[in-house]
Amino acid sequence: MRYLFEDYTFDTDRRELHRETDAVSITPQVFDLLDYLIRNRERVVSKDDLIKAIWNGRSVSDAALTTRLNAARGAIGDSGEQQRFIKTLPRKGFRFVGQVREARDVAGPNPGDAPESAPAVPDKPSIAVLPFANMSGDPEQEYFADGMVDEITTALSRFKGLFVIARNSSFTFKGKAVDIKEVGRRLGVRYVLEGAVRKASGKVRITGRLFEAATGTHIWADRFERDMTDIFALQDDVTLAVVSAIRPKLFQAELALASRRRPEDFTAYDLYLRAIQQIGPATREGLAEGLRLVQRALELDPRFAAAAALAGACHAENVVRNYAIDPRFERKEAVRLMRLALSLDDGDPDSLATAALISALMIGDCETEIEMSDRAVALNPNSYRTWNCRGWVYKIAGQPEEAIRSFERAMRISPVDLQQFTVLTGMGFALIELRRFDEAISAGKKAQRHNPCYPGPYRCLASAFAHLGRDAEAREAAARMLEIDPAFTISAWIARSQLSKTAKLMIKGFRKAGLPE
Template sequence: MTFRMGVNLGDVIAQDDTIYGDGVNIAARLEKLAEPGGVCVASNVYEQVKGKLDYAYTDLGSHQVHNIVESVRAYRVSRAKPASVISTRDTLTLPEKPSIAVLPFDNMSGDPEQGYFADGMVEEIITALSRTRWLFVIARNSSFTYKGRAVDIKQVGRELGVRYVLEGSVRKAASRVRITGQLIDATTGAHLWADRFDGGLEDVFDLQEEVTRSVVGAIAPKLEQAEIERAKRKPTEHLDAYDYYLRGIASLHQLTRESTANALQLFYKAIELDPEFASAYGMAAFCAVMRKANGWMADREQETAETERLALKAVDLGRDDAVALSLGGEALAFVVGDYNSGAAFIDRALALNPNLATAWLFSGWVRADLGDTEGALQRLATAIRMSPVDPIMFDMLNAVAMAHL
């Protein structure tokens, strides 16, 4: 039998063989949020244990509890080192080209609700760095397994097989943003560069660009200007649309039925504000991938038609956007059943950005479905190397198994 557990810190009332009270009600609500065999803790527990135990914590956002006035913030607890296909006896060799992992930035805003914004900044910096072709960039999913943990940079370098690690913080207050960062040589522990970037909220894309440019410049001072320019593309000019987009991504990463439905609505709001926002269409289409994979679709015919519309819009608007192309291609293949078109769009994404680990995974799945065993295994091996401690490693292994059938 598999159990769930919710943990809260608070007063309880004991009478006979029963306990009750707000503390119990909150724990019961947290238990329902946990996955089978999993544990969810309240924010007051998280504040007591973060950095002290060898576990990773995923912010699930705030949730309303029956008969409790204030919402309760929940965190999913997971093993600090997710299972990997790479044996602990093996050491990941450093790639021939410079390699880097960007760890989750600390949210210094004083408001846990702004965690999505700090995470979004990191995801955008990872994406911008990944467009630099001569860099090897570890995928977001593996980098974020270190969120909420006190880490040893040298150990991170060994576990991910990278030479450089970027860490930092984000502070968002009213209409101002401050991003700090420091680049560390994981092989020696030496600090190569550190800086602070301040600006208005309307300057957020310029701040991301400055961080990316500084990191790239610290790794290779003689970088060609063309490679820097490649990393400067803005996903949207509309800041409110961008905010909804970041919130949607944060919700989607919670991997529940409710959070996926919420993410879809947030992406729709982003699209409403900016009808040319290619990546938002792609993310909205990918919500259907999640819904179909988990058996959450209510009206398959209607949702498939809407997914096709969203996916085609993503690949049309995002002809030079690897994220939009890969998400749209995966949705066309897996949900709509147009595998050939899906494979072509994902290949286009990889031509634009060979560091996009999710695109390698999508390509592996599609190639397996098309019967291309060798091509699928090559692509999946690349995805695994780019995200060696990915929490969804099971999906990569499922794809490997499918490729062999």
């Protein structure tokens, strides 16, 4: 087993700790201490637990234990003051609180989180677009390079003759030296595109290389350069070249269909890219900054539909995640911006899917929302976002079987997605309503391992455990959830959104688990 957190790889088989590609010196006892804390990261570990596990129950002084803990923290760039990874809970014990991903299939410090089994390669041409290197000499331009990859991936995904891996899975390889064959195996694709972006002196240059994944054979390479004002034409150039290399007979007309309606103001587009980068982790601070940036983009280009949809999603997230200071205002803004996005462009799949989910959460007009989400996946069946949103829409509409099918499709499109905890949580919620409680627990545990700081999986676990009469585990999951969301009450959760409308068994489980009314 390998555990990955930030830029560290903790290999339990080789008993090695790496920071990126560099080995970190660590004594056997400190390694065992870290191993025990990471393996038991779902709970608080007491001093007695550590002594029993590491010292076989021998008498150990507090000073000796503190010394080993400090050594463990030091090995992973932590300290007693920061406690980024190992947190001390006074009079209770210790807990590993870093976000950990597990990798089973590949030995050594490789990027990404390997799926439990490699997905099958689809019959039709399939491709993953790896993160492009930022060659601008300015780390602050990283968001721009990422944005170029995002746009090219989106454009490729609109070709219904292709199967395209979502960017979140491709981005698990960011900043790492990769084996093209291994990328293809992990993601289940036939082709891999890699490249670099240079932005300087009013120009943008993109270099790209296309590989056949099974053999690692280099089959195409080219360089594209345009003025900054022609950025969208540059993206189309790259997309058409890649498609032509894979499917020479695809028509130019299909490329026109694949191109989204672009903003008129480049600065607005730049702000939009920055906002996406901020919003990704869905923290309170990130959503606030992302909303500020995307609002500025809308001021510069009031007809920028994707920006309106993103702003609406930020407001909806604030309501659902209990971040909102004024929930009534944020709810109204979410709906207003959703409607604005649809009035500007109701043919962009991702914006349409986002609008469907906002409406499902804030309004609850099931028939309309299902029609919108179905249309979004029809427009782009390769979009992770459209399938994920469709899953939540169908869950809220009281059709959990169809919700699960959508979530499964999303996970195939993005098999090692760092945001997969949201899909797994949705699956867990749907499984509870189908009384498939054991499967809901499995989904909840996987979601919790992907992101231990996200409250949704603990809600799923608390309810599912309670339905199975596993009261101690239900209470523990409820307590963990309340640590993350201390203001949670059942009534407040019901009032936040339409998510609770078809969650009768979920809510019944909450009550059995002893969550506050």
